[in-house]
Amino acid sequence: MTGYELRFHCAITALSLRYYYAITALLLRFYCAFTALLLRYYCAFTALLLRFTEIKFCSICLQMPYYRPVTSRCYVSTFRAICDSFREVLSVEVENTLRTLHIHQFLFFPAFQQNMPLMYELLKCWDSTEEGFKIKDQLLKFSTDEVAILTGLPNTGAEIIWHNEPLGGVMSTELKTEMTQLSRSTDDATVLKTFISFVLSNLFFPLNSLKTPRRLVSIASSLEEFSSINWAWTLREFLVNEFNRMATKLATEKPLGYINGFLPLLLVWFLEHINVNTPTYPDSRPRFLRWEGNTKKAANLVATLKEKQILYVIDGVSAVEAELVHADITSFQPPPSPLKQKSHEQSELPPAKKRRVKASQKQKSPDETKVEFQAAEGFAQPEWLSLLEKRMNNLIDTVSRKIKEEIGDRLDKIEDNLHRVEAKVDDLQTKFINHCSECPVRPAESSSSSTESVDQTLAGEDVVFSSGNIILNRRDIDHILLDDCLDNFHIDAYAFFVDRKAKAIPAIYQPYLYISPMHRILNDYKDPSDIYIKHINKETLRRTHLLIIPIIHNNHWTLLVGRLKERVWKLYDSLPNPQHKDICVTVINDLFKDLNKCFDADITKWRINIVRGTPTQSNSFDCGMFVCKYMDKVVGKDKVDWTEYKFWQSDMPRFRAEFAYQILLEGETVELMHVKDRIESAVKSHLKLI
Structure with a gap:
């Protein structure tokens, strides 16, 4: 064999060996990968089976977490x-x-x-x-x-x-x-x-x-x-x-x-x-x-x-x-006992024979067998398998x-x-009084002469105060002075005065946002409007601490306060009743729906707590004034000690007179200017009678 042929033969042999080892390595790699895959699935299946067995065992032992059935x-x-x-x-x-x-x-x-x-x-x-x-x-x-x-x-x-x-x-x-x-x-x-x-x-x-x-x-x-x-x-x-x-x-x-x-x-x-x-x-x-x-x-x-x-x-x-x-x-x-009573003949047996019969258990008479069978049948023993x-x-x-x-x-x-x-805690609660829309008790009118003097000057429809969406006429003043129920314009007017004081002396008041009850009233009438919430946005909410929301429902006023930092709602109620919380859920849901993009948290999930120990009313028409007074105290920075105000009910006539007087002082109508003194004298005469 020439050198050329030898070289060619070696080259062919080396190439064959290279392909052989390459194919062998490839097959070995596939075999190892397939074996690893089978092993992985086997381990996963085994773990799943063990987990299922463990869960089944735990379900047998514990069945379910404890709950009060x-x-x-x-x-x-x-x-x-x-x-x-x-x-x-x-x-x-x-x-x-x-x-x-x-x-x-x-x-x-x-x-x-x-x-x-x-x-x-x-x-x-x-x-x-x-x-x-x-x-x-x-x-x-x-x-x-x-x-x-x-x-x-x-x-x-x-x-x-x-x-x-x-x-x-x-x-x-x-x-x-x-x-x-x-x-x-x-x-x-x-x-x-x-x-x-x-x-x-x-x-x-x-x-x-x-x-x-x-x-x-x-x-x-x-x-x-x-x-x-x-x-x-x-x-x-x-x-x-x-x-x-x-x-x-x-x-x-x-x-x-x-x-x-x-x-x-x-x-x-x-x-x-x-x-x-x-x-x-x-x-x-x-x-x-x-x-x-x-x-x-x-x-x-x-x-x-x-x-x-x-x-x-x-x-x-x-x-x-x-x-x-x-x-x-x-x-x-x-x-x-369900056992059959012994017969007269058995009772006549001598004592010795009784003992002998009782001790002998190898031989039983047919009568004894019958008695035992009837006894077992009378007691109705469960089967051994059961x-x-x-x-x-x-x-x-x-x-x-x-x-x-x-x-x-x-x-x-x-x-x-x-x-x-x-x-x-219930010691601090006050007896609940059923609220009715009609006022059962009204104080006597101050005097016919004072009323006539006002009527001669102002008609019932004459406006005495207006600011933005708030309009109060002379008849609204009568409602305040004659112990009648307040409406939404009264509440908004009082909130206006509280806001004036907060802007005048900001050091003693917390930053808050007021939402008129008219916002919910319009929603109830299917006529929603953002006019009463357009002042609320993300920036104002970040700067404020409180949301003040008066609520009128079933002719009863309550005050809902949202504490944004604490993420909790507080309900102030002058007629404490847990059922008054129900309307709060609707108010909060509507507010969150209308201002969804403004809040950083879901305010519908905050808990609603009824504030206990607050002053309460003893009649059926002062709930509106109580809400006004609640509002005045809640927005302050100092913590409120409600025990100091437990006599608010007896002071309600004075609060109403002060509220009416403040409305008259703030009145801006031209017709009011020349009769203000005469109306003030009528209010003062009413105060003297109180």
Whole structure:
């Protein structure tokens, strides 16, 4: 082989080897990439499977985060705190009357914590057909006699059904306030009426709406009618209706929401039907007084209760105890055993033979076998398979139950503490007075001569003040001086004067923006206009601290103040009522819609707080003047101590006269100039009569 051929052969061999190794490397790269991809998918699938298994396990153990499945407005801890203070102002005559009416014992009702997990478990056991609770396959009746024994209310008198009648009475929160305002100087009739109304609205029949039906208010006003009613039957009938309503929701898997009525009574009823907890005061009567302070461990009893721990009837009820409340003593006797009674021949056996027959278990006569079969059939024991399934379910739910109970107890404590604080805050609230558009009381006119002198000079339609969109005529001055209701022009005029003072002395006022009530009125009439908000933009909002918005709704004035730095709304109301907050939501939404591009935050999500402790009115026509005075104080830089102005109501005639006088001084019409002195003299004569 020549050198040329050898060189050519080596070149071919090297090229072949290069392609071989290149192809091999390429195949190896594809193999490694494919293997890595398979490994990645395998790991992802394995992780997903493990995650799914973990989630499934957690869902079995914890099922869902704790939430309060049912809620009640019956806060006996708050009720007891108010009663403790009320006992200090009771006279001997009132106490004797309360004993005669059989409600004196409720002054000492235990301050139970709301045990809603237990209440929920019991509600699931309610049988609407039998009107009782099926616990561990045993039916426990919820009877009127038991309610009488537990509460000390006699099972006698007229049976009434009031919950189908219309609401509309006084709010239960207002009755709390009235209770705290009672003193030893209050007459006995008022004390009795207030306490009875308080018991009916806050303990016997607390409603989710916080309203007290008019029928109950009427009953509280008549001691004779109150004593003629069978309250044990009425309490039981109302609770049964609520239990049936909850059972219907449970059957249709709907949220339970609020349950009305004397729900703590169900807790006492349950404790009296089990022999697990020992009463704190076993000899106290009525029986709800036995259980103060030892109900916390009852939350988990329904699930863990054993059949031998259940009492078919309330234990230890004596004939004397039943007679005191007119209860049937036979309803507290245990039912007969389902075992077949022994025959007469068996009872005649000698004692020795009885013992021998009982000990011998290898040989059984046909009669003994028949008795055992009938006994098993009478007790209706569950099948072993069903029992095993229940125990397995209980084992799976153990972890979730413990967690739920711990969280539930903490929430109950927090809520109870919250309501104790609210009870103290309620001391500052003022009794709500229904507002009416017609003024029931007007002071006498000052004199016919002064009125005639004004009428001779100015007609009712003559303008006495104008500024921008504000126009006030002579008749508007009459509305102010004659204690009539103010309209939007009056409020805008007062805001104009406040703005004049703020510009004159800016050092004592906060930067604020005023929005006329006419803005919302035009929106309500489907005639929106930006004329009343054109002064508001991003720049002015950055420089201001407050938004001042007077609101007129249902012939009642309130003042809504937006604190931009704190991002909160404050509602000033001279007739405190939580329902007045509803219109604020509409006003805020409309304002945000009209000025959406001006705000840096969503003002619709800010909370709305009713300012407590502010001066309040005692009539039906001064709400407008109160809003004006609120506005004057709120825009100041100094923090307002409202206790200094609690006598505003008595000063209202002077405030109205000053407002009218200020309007007249600022008047710019030519016709007014030559009669100002005569009108001022009329105002001064009105002040002298006040």
